[in-house]
Amino acid sequence: MGDVIVIDESEPGGQWRYGCPNGHTDWIKRDGMIQCRSCPHPKIPGRVSYDVVLDLKTGQQIAVDEVRVR
Ligand SMILES: [Zn+2]
Numbered sequence: 001m002g003d004v005i006v007i008d009e010s011e012p013g014g015q016w017r018y019g020c021p022n023g024h025t026d027w028i029k030r031d032g033m034i035q036c037r038s039c040p041h042p043k044i045p046g047r048v049s050y051d052v053v054l055d056l057k058t059g060q061q062i063a064v065d066e067v068r069v070r
Helices: none
Strands: 006-009 027-030 033-036 049-051 052-055 061-063 067-069
Touching: none
Parallel strands: 006 067
Antiparallel strands: 027 033, 033 049, 052 061
């Protein structure tokens, strides 16, 4: 287990350092997953879910469990 990463959405650039595995930053956290609004979904637009987020600065994938969104 790594350190818990806190993403403060009220901070400028807070959420935007992290993206879905395809690099989109237009996501929300819900039910222990993130939902990306920018990833194409075959049936339901805007409803693609992942259990990791991508740190756009380091290129590392981080388990959603280790991410807190304030
Ligand atoms: Zn995406």
